[in-house]
Amino acid sequence: MTTVQSPPSAPPTGLRPRVVARTGLYVVLAANAVAVAVFFVQAGFAGSNALIVLGRLAGLYGALLMAFQLLLVARLPWLDRRIGMDRLTSWHRRVGFGLLWTLVAHAVFITLGYAQFSSLGPVDEFVELATTIEGVLRAIVALVLIMLVGAVSARFARRRLAYETWHFIHLYTYLAVLLAFTHQVTVGTTFTTSPAATAYWWTLWGVALGSVFVGRLALPLWRNLRHQLRVSAVVPESDNVVSIYMTGRDLDRLPARAGQFFLWRFLTRDRWWQANPFSLSAAPDGRSLRLTAKTAGDGTAALRHIPVGTRVFAEGPYGAFTTLHRTRPDTLLIAGGVGITPIRALLEELHGHTVLIYRVASDRDAVLYGELLELASAKGAELHLVTGPATPDKLAPEAVAHLVPDVCDRDVFVCGPPGMTSAVLRNLRELGVPKQQIHFERFSLAG
Template sequence: MSLRTEPARRFSPDRIDRTRRVQSRRRARMADLLAVVSSTSVATAVALYLAYGGLASVTDAASAITSVGIVTGLVGTDLILVMLVLAARVPLIDRVVGQDKAMAFHRKLGKPALYLILAHGVLLTIGYAMADGSSVVAETIALFNGPDFALAYLGLGLLLAVVVTSVLAVRRRFSYEAWHLIHMLSYAAVLVAVPHQLSSGAVLADGTWQRVYWLGLYVLAFGSIGLFRFIVPMVRSARHDIRVAKVESIAPGVVSIHLSGSDLDRLRTKGGQYAIWRFWTGTTWWHAHPISFSAVPTTGTARITVRDFGRGSRTLGRVRPGTRVSIEGPYGVFTDAHRSAPRLAVIAAGIGITPIRSLLEGSSLRPGEATVILRGTDDSQRYLWDEIGSLAGLRGSMIHTMMGARPPGLATWMSAEALERGVTISSALPHLLDSDLYICGPQAWTYLVVRDALAAGLPATQLHVERFDW
């Protein structure tokens, strides 16, 4: 349906578009800088080892193998500390790349870090065995008898458990809470290896810049986790005193939870963002929920909309008014601030409407600037659709609905009826190439939309898809 237009806004279209391009380039440069910093940290670890006599210690095959083992350990440990920083929800990282991309990079580093640490253990054992003239088995037993090395082996075991349970096929067998508890072992895996690292003689000798560097990395990683994962959320939750005001059923298995609090606008939430929510009841306090805002918070109110995806989310529909709520966030770059093109295109399916609804509410749109496609299998999936049409910012914009099941056996995000009429992503979104495209819906469905958009020629920089599941 087409809605009426509103008067032109204060700033000229050219000025708005120019500002968006500048901001987009600035974020790209910052993202590149973060990648450079991560790579530089690894290079620095190796360079400091070499600067403090790493090569000078190589005199034979045994010492060469030992030195390579030390380097693999340093690089592996550095990568693990980078992973911890990426998982710490540092605001700068979130604003530049978003938590979904940060965590995707975090996951990619997991296996290389583990392989390096495994190589570290194997190479050191072989090098020490050669130097002592003993067997690898005997050397391993001897190392276990030393308290620092015993802790190092314990750290390796914990790290192995974390990486194995992070593999998607394995992770699906665990509840979020069980997986998260196991994943917390990564902190212990790093900490228990610290005595072994600091007691390894000249490698991190007292009074060297190498020792200062590594202690600084540990402080940065664990300080970031302590500050942004625990202290800031606790202070923020206490300051805003968020509580459940009302639970409203909007469809079978879907509820909107209306929240009240103090100065909620000071959360500085942008439309499209999400937060990690914890509801303090006897059945829900132990479960943290990543849920999008379905409306931009005001001074005293906020709203999230939740679909029943399992036992954890199902219990949220039964929380009582007055329940205290704690928050981590807001997070995410699925916002109007990350646009770079002159137009806006949106495709939402199912409960994916929630961040889309707040995104559109919080966007600065010119008349006719947006094109919105709302996708549902049947009428029961019209979550918040009526609110989309009433948003003031969408006056003059086009809102299309696509209802119906997908054709069986065909990999498409469209309904069978739309395909029969010859609808394509380019015909549904005639200004696609001049638009930033925001997509939110089930993961497999979203992939199909992304595939079609890229095939139609949309630059990847104008695609916005954000995941915040575990």
């Protein structure tokens, strides 16, 4: 469907928010890496052989990576809006494996280094260090916990574990952080030999742990106490899709944008402990919030039975899938299945000429299609409903170019099942759409 388009609006100018945030993180990490090296050299190497020196340096950089990991998953709004939880979580995972091998190197080099000074073998020296030096046993427990978390975070294990099980095991990381920090305070040469180094490490850990406290505990608690969300309506959209409307206090002061999502907890007797990520399916209007979910198991199937008036604890808003990252006046939105929910919210907020391609298996799978028709008509947008089986690819490069000849001159927002999203991203690259104009978020990584 095509109607008269609305006047185009100018895209944001200046440096892209994601570039600014990503560069800032790199600069912070590099500056701290230099600081660690400086304090390490200032502490000196008296009484150490090469293995002990390497082990100490590996331990210090392991502590730095551990603090950086905490920052990545602190869910600080400034970082999350610019980079996105999915990318931050992915970086956290990669840094985590680097941390694991750094700490293993620390333990191995320290053990072998001290073994050179004694008549003991490596295993006996390891036991000797653990039983005679304060703080070493705590460090060993921390390393074991990090190895356990690393094992369950490997792809082959993560795919076989329920999210709740994986998340519960992952919480042991905080215990590992505490044990590792007390080990560093107790026996860390660099920590204890210089007042400046001591102040640096206390500040580093204070910022890292403080960020987690603020982003993951204090801010969600404060927002929920302030806004007092409750379910105001539960509306079935189809046999397997339901929309939930929520109202609360001062929602005009909740910094949510179209395209973002929350981790929702509906505080009923059987659901209060479950947090599920659902995108807003309507642009926030300061009066209410709406999510739309498709049945994907017993948990989501029970959503249509939530009583009106149920209190809601919502963590968020999260995500960088917003108009903050626009670079062009005009936009192409591509949605697949229930991935239409954040796309529908974006359509409501966008200015300039917009084309929406909605990919579904059949007409009856087109969730919220009536609303899309009304929105497209009101905003002068083009709406294309593309139906049919997954193969052949109906969003192949030539198909997209036929529907949107000026695709390379538009921002493109993509949301859908992982397979479809990956295929569309490949097709857009083949069409020559610049990378900075392609926006997507892998919501399966939320939480």
